Amino acid sequence: MGLAMAGEPVTPQEWSQCLSAVATHQDRAAFARLFEYFAPRVKTFMRRSGADDAAAEELAQETLLMVWRKAAQFDPATAGAGAWIFTIARNLRVDALRRERGVSARAGDIDAEFLIDGAPTPDAVLAGQQADARVRAALKELSAEQKRVIELSFYQERAHGDIAAVLGIPLGTVKSRLRLAMSKLRILLDDLS
Amino acid sequence: MSIQHHPSEELLTAFAAGTLDRGQHIAAATHLGHCPACRGWVKSVENVGGAVLAELPPAPMAPDALSRIAPRLAEAPHQSASRRDGDSLPDVPGLPAFVRALPAEPWVWVAPSLHVRRIELGGTSPTRVFLLKSGPGTKLLPHTHTGFELTCVLTGSFTHDNRRYAVGDFDMGTPEDEHEIEIGTDEACISLVAMQGTLRLKGVFGRLLQPLISF
Structure with a gap:
């Protein structure tokens, strides 16, 4: 890899390239770059989902370890790199919450629960990087507040309550703003197709 | 068809975000x-999740975070154990x-x-999940819910309420609704139901049957 790849990868294309390098020849330098960029952000994701600092750090490490182990399953034709790493973090968070509640489940079980049979329709599911670009374009059209409430939809109810308290608005208002923002996002995504 | x-959209968004409880998740997955x-749409929300994740402010990791997992990178690539899933519901299509x-x-x-067939979640999900099988032409007693009810045919x-629900259709009942449901006359109807709270049957006959449905 040349100098152009040094430092943090910052574009979805570079993340995809790093994942491919990990998948094809266990490239540790590429993995280190993914780790440096994504582990601290997955940690924030877990913190905002209600995990304490130590648990969030551990979940971030586990997520990146899964990225290393499953890199061969990443298919740039069907998923963007960010979305793929998001689904790994999400599944580990579901797993951690179940353990917390005393339900025994292995991460493999959670993956199966998000695996939906049935062929995707060509017009409903976009190729990975194209979808990534479209979502980014749509998100740019939203107001800062709408982006914020969309981010909220990725956290548990209890976190919604916490953030409603932080923003000083009722939980019901958070929810109605979220509904509006998601509808707008859906219209934008349909328009861009 | x-x-x-x-x-x-909210329910599907919560599915993609991984924030549904397990019973709701099962009902949504059945429709999906x-x-x-x-x-x-779920795929789109996952892409949004990727974009949101990539733009979060970083939280500092311990200085040795990467070197601490380095030894685990040398372990053999993780193969999800080729577990042969049991199939306890071979006679029910579409699950x-x-x-x-x-x-x-x-x-x-x-x-x-x-008839009712309960699916065991083996945990403390506040939602109960069961299959409901009704003979052709059956009229279910008018009832209300104390919690929400998600149904997939x-x-x-x-x-x-004059709307027809066929295979794959999804119905979301809320506590405010009063439900009067009539099964299609052509064949038996099997639905997957995820329900919080309990059913309340209306009328004298309903009150007589109430103990039977508190399974």
Whole structure:
């Protein structure tokens, strides 16, 4: 890899390239770059989902370890790199919450629960990087507040309550703003197709 | 045959975000197995999740965070154990594989032309999940819910408030609704139901039957 790849990868294309390098020849330098960029952000994701600092750090490490182990399953034709790493973090968070509640489940079980049979329709599911670009374009059209409430939809109810308290608005208002923002996002995504 | 009734965008968003409780997740996944359009939306929300994640402010990791997992990178690549899922519901079509693998009780008679089969979640989900089988032409007693009820049709059809629900259709009942449901006359209707709270049957006959449905 040349100098152009040094430092943090910052574009979805570079993340995809790093994942491919990990998948094809266990490239540790590429993995280190993914780790440096994504582990601290997955940690924030877990913190905002209600995990304490130590648990969030551990979940971030586990997520990146899964990225290393499953890199061969990443298919740039069907998923963007960010979305793929998001689904790994999400599944580990579901797993951690179940353990917390005393339900025994292995991460493999959670993956199966998000695996939906049935062929995707060509017009409903976009190729990975194209979808990534479209979502980014749509998100740019939203107001800062709408982006914020969309981010909220990725956290548990209890976190919604916490953030409603932080923003000083009722939980019901958070929810109605979220509904509006998601509808707008859906219209934008349909328009861009 | 196309699907007419879908889960709300909020419910699908929560599915993709991984924030649904397990019972709700199962009901949504069952619909998704039938509905390419909703699978497309879930995929979009996952892409949004990727964009949100990539733009979060970083939280500092311990300085040795990467070097601490380095030894684990040398372990053999993780293969998800080729576990052979059991199939406790081979006779029920249209269920996602992970639901078919969950332990299920046998069909239990609860009322004339009405059988229920409970699916075990083995945890403390506030939602109960069961299959409901009604004979053709059955009229279910008017009832209300104390919590929400999510239904996905697996075979046959039913009519609820003059709307027809066929295979793959998704119905979301809330505590405010009063439900009067009539099963289609052509064949038996099997639905997957995820329910919080309990059913409340209306009328004298309903009160007599109430103990039977508190399974």
